[in-house]
Amino acid sequence: MTGAEILFFILAGLSVFSALMVVLQRDVVYCAMALVAALFLIAILFITLNAPMVGVLQVLVYAGAIMVLFLFVIMFLNLTATEPRRRAWLSFAGLSALLLGGVLSAMLTQSEPAADPVAATELFGSPEMLARSLFNDFVLPFEIASVLLLVAIVGAVVLAKRRS
16 A cells, blocks of 8 residues: 555545534534545545645535634524434434445445546646636536526625615
8 A cells, every 4th residue: 555545545534434424413513624624634635635725625615614604604603502413313323324434445346446647637637627617618607607606695795785
């Protein structure tokens, strides 16, 4: 086992652990902080895949902006009571996790590794490939999303002006 594989398994284990903490924590602030840790670990995984732009965008957009909004909403709502645990959901989640683990282990034992995995990922995550894909293949969804965001911003401004 190489050093890169050991690093991958360490990062993957930490990612799974922090994702489990998001689901299993009873305090919402701890859940949000575990989500920040999971997002940072995913960004590190992207960087190890030679996709630094995707990793940096992961940190900036998700771990930065989106989590600030989540924490703002949590603090705005001032949630003090913890949610009670439900045994039925916990047992269903455990059973689903075991089933998923069995399916994934069966898939991993039957697959063959790629002949040259580095050649397939040379341009993965580079700014050039991301821009080419975004502005050639996905230009219509990109423009639709920008128009929807513009309409949402105008609507928020109109609603804010109406109340003041």
